Amino acid sequence: MLNINNITVRYGQLTAVRGVTIKVAQGESVCVVGPNGAGKTTTLLTVSGVLTPAEGTVEFDGGAVTGINPENIARLGISHVPEGRHVFGLLTVEENLKIGTAMRRDRSGVAADIEKVLEYFPRLRERLKQPAGKLSGGEQQMLVIGRALLTRPKLITVDEPSLGLAPKIVDQVYEILERLRQEEGVTLLIVEQSTKRALDHAERLYVLRSGMVQLEGRTADLSAADVERAYFGFDEHAATA
Amino acid sequence: MPQKNYMKELIERAWPLILLTLILLVICLVVDLAAKEVFDYRSLERTVTEALIRIVLVVGIYIFIGNSGVISFGHIGFVCIGAYGTAMLTANVRLKSLNLTGLPDFIRLETYDVVTAALAGGLLSAVVALLIGIALMRLSGIAASIATFAFLAIVQTVYLNWDNVTGGAGSIARIPRYVDIWVAFGWVVATMVAAWWFQRSRFGLSLKASRENEVAARAAGVDIFRERLIAFTISGFFCGIAGVLYAHYLGTITPNNFYMSMTFVALSMLVVGGINSLSGAVLGVVVITFVIEVLRQAEKGVEIGQAEYALPSGVQEIALGVIMLLILIFRSGGLTMNREVYWPFKSKSGSAQAGMTRAS
Amino acid sequence: MIALGQNLIDALALGSLYALAALGIGLIFGVLRLINFAHGDFITVGAYSLIIPSTQVMAQEMLGALPWPLLILAVTIVVIVLALLSELIVFRPLRAASAATLMIASFALGFVIQYTLLLFYSGRPKAFGLWPELTQVVEFIGLRVPLLQLLTIAVTLVLLGGLVGFLRYTAYGVQMRAAAEDFRMARLLGVKANRVIAMAFGLSGFLAAVISLLFVTQRGIVAVDMGTPLMLFAFVATVVGGMGSLVGAVVGGYAVGILSVALQVALPVDLRAFRDAFVFLAIIIILLFRPSGIVKVKAVVERV
Numbered sequence: 089m090l091n092i093n094n095i096t097v098r099y100g101q102l103t104a105v106r107g108v109t110i111k112v113a114q115g116e117s118v119c120v121v122g123p124n125g126a127g128k129t130t131t132l133l134t135v136s137g138v139l140t141p142a143e144g145t146v147e148f149d150g151g152a153v154t155g156i157n158p159e160n161i162a163r164l165g166i167s168h169v170p171e172g173r174h175v176f177g178l179l180t181v182e183e184n185l186k187i188g189t190a191m192r193r194d195r196s197g198v199a200a201d202i203e204k205v206l207e208y209f210p211r212l213r214e215r216l217k218q219p220a221g222k223l224s225g226g227e228q229q230m231l232v233i234g235r236a237l238l239t240r241p242k243l244i245t246v247d248e249p250s251l252g253l254a255p256k257i258v259d260q261v262y263e264i265l266e267r268l269r270q271e272e273g274v275t276l277l278i279v280e281q282s283t284k285r286a287l288d289h290a291e292r293l294y295v296l297r298s299g300m301v302q303l304e305g306r307t308a309d310l311s312a313a314d315v316e317r318a319y320f321g322f323d324e325h326a327a328t329a
Numbered sequence: 330m331p332q333k334n335y336m337k338e339l340i341e342r343a344w345p346l347i348l349l350t351l352i353l354l355v356i357c358l359v360v361d362l363a364a365k366e367v368f369d370y371r372s373l374e375r376t377v378t379e380a381l382i383r384i385v386l387v388v389g390i391y392i393f394i395g396n397s398g399v400i401s402f403g404h405i406g407f408v409c410i411g412a413y414g415t416a417m418l419t420a421n422v423r424l425k426s427l428n429l430t431g432l433p434d435f436i437r438l439e440t441y442d443v444v445t446a447a448l449a450g451g452l453l454s455a456v457v458a459l460l461i462g463i464a465l466m467r468l469s470g471i472a473a474s475i476a477t478f479a480f481l482a483i484v485q486t487v488y489l490n491w492d493n494v495t496g497g498a499g500s501i502a503r504i505p506r507y508v509d510i511w512v513a514f515g516w517v518v519a520t521m522v523a524a525w526w527f528q529r530s531r532f533g534l535s536l537k538a539s540r541e542n543e544v545a546a547r548a549a550g551v552d553i554f555r556e557r558l559i560a561f562t563i564s565g566f567f568c569g570i571a572g573v574l575y576a577h578y579l580g581t582i583t584p585n586n587f588y589m590s591m592t593f594v595a596l597s598m599l600v601v602g603g604i605n606s607l608s609g610a611v612l613g614v615v616v617i618t619f620v621i622e623v624l625r626q627a628e629k630g631v632e633i634g635q636a637e638y639a640l641p642s643g644v645q646e647i648a649l650g651v652i653m654l655l656i657l658i659f660r661s662g663g664l665t666m667n668r669e670v671y672w673p674f675k676s677k678s679g680s681a682q683a684g685m686t687r688a689s
Numbered sequence: 690m691i692a693l694g695q696n697l698i699d700a701l702a703l704g705s706l707y708a709l710a711a712l713g714i715g716l717i718f719g720v721l722r723l724i725n726f727a728h729g730d731f732i733t734v735g736a737y738s739l740i741i742p743s744t745q746v747m748a749q750e751m752l753g754a755l756p757w758p759l760l761i762l763a764v765t766i767v768v769i770v771l772a773l774l775s776e777l778i779v780f781r782p783l784r785a786a787s788a789a790t791l792m793i794a795s796f797a798l799g800f801v802i803q804y805t806l807l808l809f810y811s812g813r814p815k816a817f818g819l820w821p822e823l824t825q826v827v828e829f830i831g832l833r834v835p836l837l838q839l840l841t842i843a844v845t846l847v848l849l850g851g852l853v854g855f856l857r858y859t860a861y862g863v864q865m866r867a868a869a870e871d872f873r874m875a876r877l878l879g880v881k882a883n884r885v886i887a888m889a890f891g892l893s894g895f896l897a898a899v900i901s902l903l904f905v906t907q908r909g910i911v912a913v914d915m916g917t918p919l920m921l922f923a924f925v926a927t928v929v930g931g932m933g934s935l936v937g938a939v940v941g942g943y944a945v946g947i948l949s950v951a952l953q954v955a956l957p958v959d960l961r962a963f964r965d966a967f968v969f970l971a972i973i974i975i976l977l978f979r980p981s982g983i984v985k986v987k988a989v990v991e992r993v
Contacts, residue, residue, distance in 0.1 A: 157882070158873070159882060162876070167877070176870045183867075187867045190879045239878060467977065472928045476925075478924065479969040480969070482918075482966075483965075486965045593796070593797075596793060596796065647800075650801035650804070651801060653793070
């Protein structure tokens with residue numbers, strides 16, 4: 089469904105991602121792990137159209153999406169949940185959710201979907217009229233996921249959903265993401281710093297370091313030691329493979 | 330020979346400054362000699378003198394804007410103050426004592442020599458810059474820009490209405506006209522040296538760092554307020570000097586000279602040349618002066634065949650505005666791309682590169 | 690008491706104009722981080738659209754000849770189109786530029802507009818009486834005030850109400866607020882950048898047109914630089930109110946209006962000519978104590 093083909097992304101002189109290839113199939117749950125500065129966020133931002141790759145292409149649903157602007161990529165069915173949550177703090181929770189429906193024309197569908205999101209996240213219902221800036225970190229994470237869902241995405245990309253959240257909340261977030269995949273058929277591409285969580289929650293994973301894919305495979309086939317070696321780059325063979 | 334190396338390094342380090350000075354010197358020499366030989370070249374000499382004064386002005390503004398990254402719309406206020414200051418000190422006593430009764434006696438009843446008056450004009454502007462800067466430099470970049478604009482309006486309002494001190498909207502005439510091509514050139518050199526020194530100094534470097542990344546600069550212990558204030562004050566001084574030069578070049582000043590259109594022309598020069606480099610400031614003046622001259626001629630009328638064509642007035646400003654917009658859209662670093670003219674003999678040794686590294 | 694009441698109406702009427710102008714600037718600043726130096730010239734163009742382009746001294750009616758509902762509509766359309774064209778031609782290519790670059794560009798644009806007017810209309814101010822019947826003085830709760838002042842206040846209140854309604858209760862309004870807060874996130878959710886920005890420019894142009902009409906009616910004169918002082922006060926209002934806050938823009942606008950009238954009344958006669966200088970000075974002093982303005986915005990990040 090999503091093919092990231094050999095992309096290279098630069099910020100001015102600095103190359104953040106070099107020749108990365110990632111493939112995600114329909115209905116899959118894929119994790120990208122790697123240390124800080126590995127190029128994970130850059131990769132997701134390229135998928136969602138915020139950045140344009142210097143080389144390589146991104147294909148989604150069989151068509152090239154490279155160079156299309158973010159709002160139109162969102163319309164094609166990729167919803168990106170950026171790192172650091174990014175709720176609209178001055179807007180109410182309800183207004184935040186409505187922004188997710190900016191591109192939709194089916195009023196009745198929207199109402200039903202908002203209802204469904206509130207069933208997934210009952211905490212949000214209590215706080216519908218409050219400014220989103222007043223929510224706790226966990227609630228904000230729920231809100232941005234719910235908001236992303238309202239764009240009716242085929243693929244959700246999530247950048248570090250666990251950042252700054254208590255472990256218990258993180259587990260909840262992953263649980264809900266998994267439910268969304270099972271019940272709504274949403275494909276997931278998640279960026280994560282923790283190899284453990286990636287191994288626990290994803291079906292497949294990619295290890296990214298220094299802007300390159302160091303390792304990829306089914307989580308079932310990989311040992312924690314393999315992943316960590318690729319992650320930290322202690323083993324020279326793994327680094328150049 | 331260590332002595333020789335030291336000289337060489339100095340030359341390499343100050344290369345843009347030296348090169349710019351030499352180019353301007355050659356232009357001045359050629360024009361001065363030509364002007365002495367051919368009567369018609371008088372107007373050329375005037376154009377060049379005006380351009381030199383504009384260099385003082387634009388480089389003066391550059392000292393603040395180029396280093397701090399904060400756009401100021403208020404610097405023409407300093408030009409106005411400098412021009413007014415020198416005019417008061419050098420104007421005819423009989424004229425002053427009758428009309429400008431609000432002046433203190435040591436100004437009203439005395440006439441000073443032009444050098445004292447020039448320095449006083451510059452210093453007056455510097456002091457005003459310092460005082461106003463204490464307030465303005467605390468503001469964020471955009472808010473500071475707006476506040477500088479308000480400052481310009483204050484200067485204008487006060488000048489226009491404080492009749493018994495400024496003479497109001499009327500002009501101050503019969504100011505001694507001593508500014509010629511060489512006086513202007515002298516101040517150009519002084520201004521460029523100051524600008525060069527400042528941008529290579531600790532203050533200038535940390536200010537440039539704050540321009541690139543304010544948060545990081547603060548974290549590294551840069552006192553942005555203080556550095557900006559220093560730049561603003563030095564910049565105010567040289568803009569004041571530009572005003573002094575205008576006054577003694579034109580021989581008469583009115584507050585109208587020092588408002589929006591001068592602000593616009595000065596900023597367009599800076600933008601077209603490249604806002605963040607000294608070379609850009611100088612190049613911008615040269616290029617825009619050329620454009621203005623061509624358009625001015627065209628507005629006067631050009632004979633083509635039998636008919637005479639003249640551009641309507643206003644075209645000059647429109648053209649400048651359009652050029653400025655085109656530069657901003659297509660070459661936002663200006664003609665120089667915000668770089669200084671570089672040392673052309675880099676391949677000889679590593680020391681040139683060492684100099685560059687130290688500078689950046 | 691009567692004098693105080695009349696001064697208050699003066700202050701509110703003046704503050705209304707400033708608030709409208711500050712809102713026009715604030716709307717664009719919100720979505721684009723652009724301080725629009727051409728805003729005053731938008732106002733001027735609205736005023737000049739009333740008369741026929743000519744360099745003659747006497748003004749001849751152009752749009753000014755229309756019956757009033759059409760006149761308002763036509764002038765509004767002229768200014769909105771100008772604002773949209775400015776966005777399309779100048780600011781869209783500069784979308785990725787720094788706030789400083791955008792500001793200089795708008796300054797240049799303002800000059801181009803002003804001197805284009807000068808080219809077609811000459812630089813001389815021209816007398817033009819628009820709706821002279823509005824300048825008559827009427828009784829109002831025991832005060833004798835110009836009808837126009839009451840109208841200015843009323844129109845402003847209606848527009849403010851309308852704007853609040855739009856921003857609160859319509860989908861586009863909510864999108865605009867979202868974009869003002871975090872443009873990238875809004876786009877990631879499918880909010881169309883071009884549409885939101887065009888909408889901000891359109892609204893800004895609309896407010897400018899309203900000011901044009903009120904201002905010409907009040908002054909009975911059009912001049913190529915008539916927008917500049919208004920814009921300057923509006924800028925100051927946005928800074929005092931707090932950059933990036935629309936509520937701040939309105940509060941700042943009224944604060945500047947009230948301050949102006951208060952100084953007009955309080956200053957000795959021979960200092961009244963310096964009123965504007967005192968207003969600006971007072972504001973610089975206010976900013977010394979509150980550099981981020983009266984209404985603080987959580988974080989105004991200059992877009993990178």
